Amino acid sequence: MTHYLRSRHDAICVGVGTAIADDPGLNCRIAPVPAPAVADIPNGKAAVAPTPTPFPGSVVTGQPRPVVIDPQLRWDLTSQSKVMQLARAGQGLAPYIITSVSEPPAARRSLLEEHGGKFLLVQQTPDARDGRQRFDWRTILAAVRAEGLRSIMIEGGGEVINSLLSPENNELIDSVIVTIAPTWLGRGGVVVSPPRQLGEGDGGGGDGKGEGKGARPPPGPAARLANPTWLPLGEDVVLCGRIAK
């Protein structure tokens, strides 16, 4: 399922936490799957695939562009990183790294650009929830779109998913696909639990912690997927749906 989805998107996105933890390949390891005919897509529009920039001399088709969110350039990308090895082998594309560092280290920039990747400079803004500097997802998606990439699969990890699934971003998400495996990670594992929509009122006791006027509003309705589809797949089950309005 992961590789089928990778084959059907122009870009796949992970956070720097995933890049550091997993040294992921972020390529598609199945043959390209033909797109459905435009006539089969509700309100479908003609699709023109963008031309990726592969490592010079390699022939890459049907590979998504890795997009890594790395505001402070924590990822120590080297020529031995898996994604770069795959780019050299013509089995994937070098990443676009979204950062707020205006002058990335010159050697890393050269390495990236020699492989067909690049840094995309994006400004962080204070998050309305906690005031911390973050990228707004609308800005991230605009930067990716400006590179000619028209679809993006957000793979993870936990913090990226929690940030994208925040209520204010719901309108940006076309669909949600969750693979449920018969496994639990235990305490300390990656937790996907996005912030909940807030309800009306001033919190005067509604959430049990309210202190009257000016306190945090009580929680609003829980988020749900509309028209969910459940697909058993080996030992796993895949859940697909759209965020309910």
Ligand SMILES: NC(=O)C1=CN([C@@H]2O[C@H](COP(=O)(O)OP(=O)(O)OC[C@H]3O[C@@H](n4cnc5c(N)ncnc54)[C@H](O)[C@@H]3O)[C@@H](O)[C@H]2O)C=CC1
């Ligand atoms: N089972 C699965 O399908 C997947 C699991 N994972 C797992 O997730 C784990 C990593 O997850 P996390 O530690 O949560 O890291 P993460 O991959 O979500 O990256 C978090 C980092 O991304 C940056 N970031 C994310 N959203 C941002 C925003 N809006 N603005 C600015 N910066 C932002 C921040 O630097 C933050 O520290 C790994 O263990 C990996 O194996 C990762 C992908 C898929």
Ligand SMILES: Nc1nc(O)c(N)c(N[C@@H]2O[C@H](COP(=O)(O)O)[C@@H](O)[C@H]2O)n1
């Ligand atoms: N196990 C697993 N199942 C999925 O459905 C996933 N989307 C992932 N995602 C993440 O992908 C990375 C591995 O990438 P490569 O296979 O090296 O390209 C890794 O970060 C997983 O956490 N994983």
